[in-house]
Amino acid sequence: MEEGQGTAPQALYDAMDSYIGEQAAKGVFLDGGGLFGTEDTVNFISSGGEVSRVDGPYAEAKEVVGGWALMRYDTLEEAVAGQQEFAELHAKHWPEATVVATLRQVAEGPEETGA
Template sequence: MPRFMGFVRMEENIGTPPKALFDAMDEYIGERAAKGIFLDGGGLYGTEDAVNYVVRKGEVTRVDGPYAEGKEVVGGWSILEYPTVEDAAADQQSFAELHAKYWPEVTVISTLRQISTGPDAPEE
């Protein structure tokens, strides 16, 4: 079955999500974990302790957070497995709808990407 990675992106420092969203997420994730759909995932701390390595023109530079230019951050991630892309997309919409219902005052971008299973990049 195809695997997917889900991301939740949002503005940094917008505060803690409401308890009702946490409760709804616990139920949502629990149901999918029991079905073998949700394989792993979690929330992420802010960028204040983040470390980036930037590769530019063959040079590697370490850049530590916080990042003044950072407006949108990944706040959570998940690894999921669905029978089809259509099933994954439909369920990702359900996940986004939880945020719309329980935290409507913020903008959240819920992204789903299929995980590559091999060297399917074009040859040089």
Template sequence: MPRFMGFVRMEENVGMPPKVLFDAMDEYIGKQTAKGAFLDGGGLFGSEDAVNFISRKGEVSRVDGPYAEAKEVVGGWAITQYDSLEEAIAEQQEFAELHAKYWPEVTVISTMRQISDGPEVPEA
């Protein structure tokens, strides 16, 4: 069964989502969990204590947050599984529509990507 990773991106420092969105998300995630689609997920704190390790030209450097240049941050994530890509897309749209309905003043980007069951090895 294909698995997917979903990300929710938004501008940083927009405040906490309204309680009504939390309530709607609890109901949505409960339904997804009951049918075996929601595997794991959660929200993330802001980038003020984030740490990046950058590998460039054979060297590794550490960059601590917050990141003034960041336009948006990942605010949450989920790992799900569905019988088909079409079902996953439909559910991701429903998830996005909850944000549009209950937090319309904030631009939220809901991204879904299929998880590789690899290893896919490049051809030589």
């Protein structure tokens, strides 16, 4: 989502509570949560064998991760449909915000990531 959009409206929180409850009852929602902005963020960057620390806020940050959810679907089609439903909740209940809902698969071992 874009940084600095303010707090989501209560209607979105209510809709998300209902959606998450339904998904948890079906065994789809495993875990998730919202994240604060970058004002207190601390990044540790590993590069060239050295680690450096960079403290927020980050003026150059235009998009940040605002939250996360760990979901388990049986098929890719179900995952895509679930992600679209999640994005549509945001469009309906917080239309003035720009939210990017990204779907990624969780790797369960190095053989899946190519590591």
